[in-house]
Amino acid sequence: MDIRIERTNTPKDLPGKDNPLVFGTIFTDHMFIMDYDTSKGWHDARIVPYQPISLEPSAMVFHYGQEMFEGLKAYQAEDGRVLLFRPDMNAKRTNKTCKRLCMPEIPEEDFVQAIKELVKVDKAWVPTKEGTSLYIRPFIFATSPFLGVRPSTTYKFVIILSPVGAYYPEGLDPVKIWIEDDYVRAVKGGIGEAKTGGNYVASLKAQVKAHEEGFSQVLWLDGVHRKYIEEVGAMNIFFVIDKVVVTPKLNGSILPGVTRDSVIRLCKDWGYTVEERKISIDEVYQAHKDGILEEVFGTGTAAVISPVGYLRWGKHDMQVQDGGIGNLSQKLYDSLTGIQLGKLQDTNNWTVEIE
Numbered sequence: 349m350d351i352r353i354e355r356t357n358t359p360k361d362l363p364g365k366d367n368p369l370v371f372g373t374i375f376t377d378h379m380f381i382m383d384y385d386t387s388k389g390w391h392d393a394r395i396v397p398y399q400p401i402s403l404e405p406s407a408m409v410f411h412y413g414q415e416m417f418e419g420l421k422a423y424q425a426e427d428g429r430v431l432l433f434r435p436d437m438n439a440k441r442t443n444k445t446c447k448r449l450c451m452p453e454i455p456e457e458d459f460v461q462a463i464k465e466l467v468k469v470d471k472a473w474v475p476t477k478e479g480t481s482l483y484i485r486p487f488i489f490a491t492s493p494f495l496g497v498r499p500s501t502t503y504k505f506v507i508i509l510s511p512v513g514a515y516y517p518e519g520l521d522p523v524k525i526w527i528e529d530d531y532v533r534a535v536k537g538g539i540g541e542a543k544t545g546g547n548y549v550a551s552l553k554a555q556v557k558a559h560e561e562g563f564s565q566v567l568w569l570d571g572v573h574r575k576y577i578e579e580v581g582a583m584n585i586f587f588v589i590d591k592v593v594v595t596p597k598l599n600g601s602i603l604p605g606v607t608r609d610s611v612i613r614l615c616k617d618w619g620y621t622v623e624e625r626k627i628s629i630d631e632v633y634q635a636h637k638d639g640i641l642e643e644v645f646g647t648g649t650a651a652v653i654s655p656v657g658y659l660r661w662g663k664h665d666m667q668v669q670d671g672g673i674g675n676l677s678q679k680l681y682d683s684l685t686g687i688q689l690g691k692l693q694d695t696n697n698w699t700v701e702i703e
């Protein structure tokens with residue numbers, strides 16, 4: 349794929365060393381953009397100054413929500429290399445999401461190339477302080493000016509970059525989680541396993557409610573029985589019960605996380621029994637009562653590992669790990685970030701260098 353590069357004449361100031369890099373608030377100097385129409389396919393790949401996008405008010409994305417997004421990070425290694433973490437997984441998931449939403453797929457190598465070239469152009473924006481990284485947000489949306497309901501015939505694929513610190517203000521401090529048993533996020537057969545805005549707008553009401561109650565995240569139960577655990581807002585969820593690592597199996601309504609996949613692999617490499625299966629909230633509550641709910645943590649690109657210190661399910665409150673960070677949570681965080689930062693040996697070949 350040929351990518352035309354137009355550099356900005358008015359570069360912004362880089363964030364200062366003491367800038368807290370609040371998640372998703374600062375954007376770099378450039379963006380990647382590429383167009384699609386049915387006759388030319390994907391074409392006109394370019395890196396241009398970060399700027400507003402002009403769209404017709406009738407553009408289909410505004411009306412029927414045909415759009416998808418991804419999220420991954422570039423890390424500054426101690427030896428000066430800039431590393432991506434498993435970008436091929438994001439490329440594959442993009443195409444799965446595109447298929448589900450009737451959007452055109454992007455060749456995996458083009459997807460990864462676009463990210464690499466853009467990060468290269470804005471390399472100076474990859475922050476160096478511990479716990480920081482350059483968040484990469486690829487997204488595709490429907491642009492045809494048409495109010496009828498059908499798949500769009502034109503699209504844009506855009507990538508923007510944002511230097512970030514911790515996703516949750518808590519950092520690695522345990523979060524408090526609200527178990528939602530009224531609203532639901534997704535159902536099997538719907539779009540729960542696609543990375544798309546529709547799943548997020550469906551989640552806002554419960555998130556606002558949870559925040560009002562002093563909880564930082566919502567844990568979703570299945571949409572049919574309100575009984576089986578699904579996932580947290582933007583993270584998959586893991587439980588350590590009597591030394592066994594348990595996570596809900598991918599059932600069609602859960603997002604298949606790259607971090608989830610990596611955590612399962614590491615735990616298995618370390619000799620843990622890992623069970624991907626249905627797990628009910630009653631089982632979690634019983635394990636807590638029996639004193640064998642050893643750890644709970646969320647996994648996702650943004651926070652990497654997010655220990656859960658407290659869960660509320662209706663009238664039941666559960667404190668986990670005395671509200672502290674569990675051993676496995678800490679070990680997973682150290683190992684994943686160690687690999688991402690090029691400090692630990694990358695035996696699974698997960699990192700990709702940007703040259």
Ligand SMILES: *Cc1c(COP(=O)(O)O)cnc(C)c1O
Binds near residue numbers: 648
């Ligand atoms: C992106 C996302 C995750 C985490 O996926 P990663 O690939 O690990 O970042 C989990 N749940 C939802 C709903 C998501 O959108």
